[in-house]
Amino acid sequence: MAVLRSYRRFVVVVWQFFPLLWGWLRDRRRFVAFGGSRRVTAEMRRERARILLDALLTLGPTFIKLGQLLSTRPDVLPTEYIEELAELQDRVPPADWAEAQRVIEDELGPVDDVFDAFNRESISGASLGQVYTADVDDQQVAVKVRRPGIESLVEADLRAIRWSIPIVVRFVGQGQAFSLENLADEFAKTIREEMDYSREGRMLTEIRANFADEPDIVIPTVYEEYSSDRVLTMQYIEGTKISDVDTLERRGVDRSQVSETLERAYLQMIIEDGVFHADPHPGNLAVQDDGSIVFYDFGMSGRVDSFIQDKIVEFYVGVANQDIDAILDALIDMGTLSPEADRAVMADVMELAIQDARGENIETYRVQQIVGKVEDTIYEFPLRLPPNLALVLRVATVVEGVCVTLDPEFDFITVATDYLAEQGYREESIRQFAAGTAEEFQAAATSVLRVPPKLERALDKVEREDLYVRADLEDSNRVIDALARRVVLGLVLATSVPTTAFLYVTADVTAAAISGAFTAAVGAALYKTFRRRNGLQASPQFTRQNLRERDGDGDDGGTALARSGSQIEADDAGTATNGD
Structure with missing residues (x-):
């Protein structure tokens, strides 16, 4: 039955995506x-x-969840798709109370026996779950319940997605095909983790412990005895939605300070703790009257290993110091950029990003614009964005979008630079640079002693005419093959034309017709080599003019993901509560 449902969903999926597949097919051949x-x-x-x-x-x-994940993957989709998917909101009508009640009672027991009071009206609904309020030991709690029957639907959809991948990869490049195949595995893992409320409770508890000494960060307490794999009971904490600027202003909240607190919290999670809340859109963040920030919904959360943490620090230090080479080195080490990418071209990209993002003060550019330009290039180069790094990039840009909504003059880089200096990272980078420079100087001194004898031996071979040079020619674009094909076809054509004429004059018409048909086929093949768009051209690379033209076509120089910080919202009310 489950497999049958998967087949049915597969047919529905193909039907829904058919207009796109047809368009992509016509892109390759205009008339299919x-x-x-x-x-x-x-x-x-x-x-x-x-x-x-x-x-x-x-x-x-x-x-819907797949679309949200795709909006974090500029290595899979072009910028225009990222911008549209960034507006995708995870809001659906809640399931009937009777169905949700069965889930609670299957997991915990009779609702009225387990809870002192329970409000049957949900306060929020999303694709995977919905949230209710209840009372436990005179404390108000939020009860998150997995949507009834969602498991079988998700499994059927995951099978349909897996079956659809071989079809989709036929319409994309090799790099995007590789990314799509890995994206399917990543998505299956992510959505199963998000449906596991026991995991969410553990992540929430771990992050809460990391901020135990931070009064400005408020994270709900988990009631473990009232929680399970499908039900999560947490402390109920109210607050003003972080994007409700007017209400925050009326309540006298220092919005600039809230922005700084939010950024510092995420810097600590990513750089220090290695575990972070990965869904910081305004529906999951609230502000209390004292300026403290409340975090909701830890279903989407991630971990960062120590290597990536170090590279993120190097990236931020490079941005703060406007060191293009350091930025590129960090991005390549993280896997965001291919080691084979043209460093000169990428340096131009980074320089343009910084120039586009500068204000009157050179220090006031924004990291989201730099990341945005890098993300634009990711789709053009055949490489894959590491899954955890995709979440980190999304968090960085969305958090800044939220901060700029609170305070349009907020300077993300200055706060990050101050944080790194306070934690000693910039001094450590300076020490590492000094140590590296000393090692390079020592190596250079050793080379000075070794080079003259080697040079003398090479000159001796030249003098004896005994010097041989071996060169390996890389032809990834098959330019030499194309030239060879043209030369061969040209020679064949050059001999077949007079041959056909000779047969026409001296032999019968049949022989001349056969020779003429062969000559026409060779001529058509030769003509096709000149008509083919990729005939002798190298792979397209980014240039300054390319970026300016792209900006002129509709990209405003920033990144779509940053705007999602103010666009993706779980609800439009002025008061935020625990939600999915």
Whole structure:
């Protein structure tokens, strides 16, 4: 029965995505079966992104979550798709109380026996779960209940997604195909983790312990005896939604200080603790009257290993010092950029990003714009964005979007730089640089002693005409193959034309017709080598003009992910509460 449902969902998925597949097919051959490829404009991509968004919403909870994950993967989709998917909101009507009641009673027992009081009206609903309020020992709690029947639907959808991947990869490049295949595995892992409320409770408890001495950070307490794999009971904490600037202003909250507190909290989670809340949109953040920040919904949370932590520090230090080479080195080490990428081109990208992001003061540029330019290039180069790093990049840009909503003059880099200096990271970077420089100087001194004898031996070989040079020619674009094909076809054509003429004059018409047909085929093949768009061209690379043209086509120089901080919201009310 489960497999049958998966097949049915697969048919529905293919039907929903068919317009996109048809468009991508025509991109390769204008008339599907024949014709050259066609140019895809930014407006065409944006229109297709809207079609994709509608399809994801139509397909339901699993695909809404997939869309949210895709919005963090600029190595899979172009910028226009990222911008549209960034607006995807995880809001669906709650399930009937009777169905939710069965889940609670299957996990904990009769509702009225377990809880002192229970409000049957949910306060929020999302694709995977919904939240109710209740009382336990005279304390108000929030009870998060997994949506009834969601497990079988998710498993059927995951099978359908897995079956769809071989179809989709036929319409994308090799790099994106690799990313898509890994994305399917990553998504299956992520959504299963998000449905596991026991895991969410453990992550919440661990992060709460890391901020035990921080009065400005408020994280609900988990009631373990009232929780299970499908039910999570937490302390109920009210607050003003962090994006409700007018209410915060009326209550006298220092919004600039709240922004700094939020950024410092995430810097601690990512750089120091290695475990972080990965869904910081305004629906999951609230502010109390004393300026403290309340965090909700830890279903999407992640971990960062020590290597990535070190590279993130190097990235921030490089940005603070405006050291392009250090930024590129950190991004390459993290796997964000390919080691084979043209460093000169990427340096131009980074320089443009910094120039575009600068204010009157050179220190006031924003990390989201730098990350945004890097994300734009990720889709152009065949590489894969590591899963945990995708979450970190999303968190960095969304958090800054929230901070700028609170305080338009907020300087993300200055706060990060101050934090790194307080923790001693910048001094450590200076010490490492000094140690590295000393080692390089020592190596250079040793080379000075070794080079003259080697140079003398090489000159002796030149003088004896005994010097041989071996060169390996890389032809990843098959330029030499194309030239060889043209030369061979040209020679064949050059001999077949007079041969056909000779046969026509001296032999019968049949022989001349056969030779003429062969000559025409060779001529058509030769003509096709000149018509083929990738004939002798190298792979397209980014240039300053490319970026300026892209900006002119509709990209405002910033990153779509940053805007999602103010666009993706779980509800529009002025008061935020525990939610999914």
